[in-house]
Amino acid sequence: MNIPAIEVRRLRKSYGNNVVLDGVDLTVAAGTVTALLGPNGAGKTTTVHILSTLVRPDGGTASVNGCDLVRDPGNVRAAIGLTGQFSAVDSLLNGEENLLLMARLRHLGEKRSKTRVAELLDQFDLVEAARKPLATYSGGMKRRLDLAMTLVATPSVIFLDEPTTGLDPRSRHTMWDIVRDLVKDGTTVLLTTQQLEEADELAHRIAVLDGGRIVAEGTPDELKRLVPGGHIRLRFADAAALDAASRLLAGSGRDDAGLALTVPSDGGVGALRTVLDRLGAANLEVDDLSIHTPDLDDVFFALTGKKEGTKS
Numbered sequence: 464m465n466i467p468a469i470e471v472r473r474l475r476k477s478y479g480n481n482v483v484l485d486g487v488d489l490t491v492a493a494g495t496v497t498a499l500l501g502p503n504g505a506g507k508t509t510t511v512h513i514l515s516t517l518v519r520p521d522g523g524t525a526s527v528n529g530c531d532l533v534r535d536p537g538n539v540r541a542a543i544g545l546t547g548q549f550s551a552v553d554s555l556l557n558g559e560e561n562l563l564l565m566a567r568l569r570h571l572g573e574k575r576s577k578t579r580v581a582e583l584l585d586q587f588d589l590v591e592a593a594r595k596p597l598a599t600y601s602g603g604m605k606r607r608l609d610l611a612m613t614l615v616a617t618p619s620v621i622f623l624d625e626p627t628t629g630l631d632p633r634s635r636h637t638m639w640d641i642v643r644d645l646v647k648d649g650t651t652v653l654l655t656t657q658q659l660e661e662a663d664e665l666a667h668r669i670a671v672l673d674g675g676r677i678v679a680e681g682t683p684d685e686l687k688r689l690v691p692g693g694h695i696r697l698r699f700a701d702a703a704a705l706d707a708a709s710r711l712l713a714g715s716g717r718d719d720a721g722l723a724l725t726v727p728s729d730g731g732v733g734a735l736r737t738v739l740d741r742l743g744a745a746n747l748e749v750d751d752l753s754i755h756t757p758d759l760d761d762v763f764f765a766l767t768g769k770k771e772g773t774k775s
Contacts, residue, residue: 466529468493468620468651469514475522476509483509485675486523491668493619496642496652498662500759501672502767507655510672511622514653515545527620544613544621551609552597558608559584559593562615569616583611587641603634610641620651627658639664659759669759673767683759688729690757690765695738698723698751708747712738728754 469491476484484506491497499507512518514525516536524531530538552561562583566576584590587607592600600608606626613621623642627635635658642652642665656662662669663683670680679686687693699705699722708724709717716725728734735754742749757765 465493467491467526468495469497469525469527469653471510471514471523471525473523474510474513474520474525476506476513476518476520482675484513484520487672487675487677489670489677489680491651491653493651494646494649495667496646496654496665498666498669499653499655499672500659500662500669500763505672505767506675507672508624511545511624511653511655515543515622516540517545541616542619544616544618545624546610546613546621546626547624551612552605554597557594557596558589558600558604561597561608562612565612565615571616579615583614587611601634603630603637606630606634606638607641610638614645619649620653621645623652623654623656625656626654627656627661635661659763663759671763671766679762679766684756686762687756687758688731690761691727692761693728693754693756695726695728695735696723696753696755697726697738697742697749700748700750704747707745708742711741711745711747722750729756 467490469489471487471489474484474487475482483504487506487510489497489510499510501507509518513520514527514532516532516539519533526532527539528542530542532539553564556564559580562580563576566579571579584593587610589604589608589611592604597605610623610626627638630638639661642654646652652665654662654665666683668680668682669686670677671686672678679689681689697708699708702719702722705717705719705722705724709715712724712726714727718725726738728738739749
């Protein structure tokens with residue numbers, strides 16, 4: 464039986480009377496990306512800080528690679544890497560020096576440190592900038608360096624707490640490609656993000672936190688099917704075909720000007736096949752069709768009730 468990379472059961476954390484985590488359960492399979500979404504104060508960063516042993520939980524259990532966070536924090540720290548919301552690079556050092564410092568802190572030894580730093584500078588496209596002052600680095604370069612520092616000791620599990628905050632679209636996509644490559648190599652990623660598109664692009668599974676609890680969990684497609692609004696739009700060649708289809712597909716919305724029908728659907732293949740089979744049995748041909756499903760913005764709003772939470 465494969466041990467989950469991360470396993471959390473009934474995790475609790477409070478600060479005074481403020482309950483931040485109220486019985487969180489979460490399982491992350493090895494070699495996958497799980498995204499934590501939630502409004503401000505939902506407990507995303509607190510969860511990451513507990514799992515990275517920076518904060519002690521008040522109750523429940525949590526383990527990384529089978530190592531209990533409370534009883535065996537040393538082995539947990541040896542297995543993980545953490546990239547926070549804000550860059551942790553030392554602006555007084557250049558890129559190469561930052562990586563060498565981290566290698567020394569990880570006790571890699573002089574020879575292995577130099578080899579590993581060279582590997583990371585190449586992997587993150589920082590070779591030309593390696594010995595330049597940090598003041599010359601763009602935001603994207605600093606974030607790549609930040610992630611490279613996290614990977615110095617080749618952790619099997621990494622926590623990315625809003626890793627693309629403040630990046631332009633090109634730099635954000637570069638970071639996404641880096642994360643995908645890490646996962647292809649077997650790394651497990653727990654991601655918190657304010658970019659719903661980012662979660663949709665990267666995550667195998669998404670857990671939605673609200674009020675200190677996980678209110679929904681599943682693949683991006685599974686979560687999108689939880690909320691109403693999905694439909695199939697069918698366009699016909701003439702008004703006669705539109706009339707016939709409208710009578711056949713009860714409950715559909717009609718667009719006479721566009722010669723189109725909107726049929727409520729969960730977006731699944733089965734629903735589409737059912738509609739097309741009914742039309743085919745009546746010898747009705749469709750000129751064009753498109754499938755529309757709710758996006759993660761719709762899911763987030765429906766599950767948390769706080770649209771502004773997408774900014775957290």
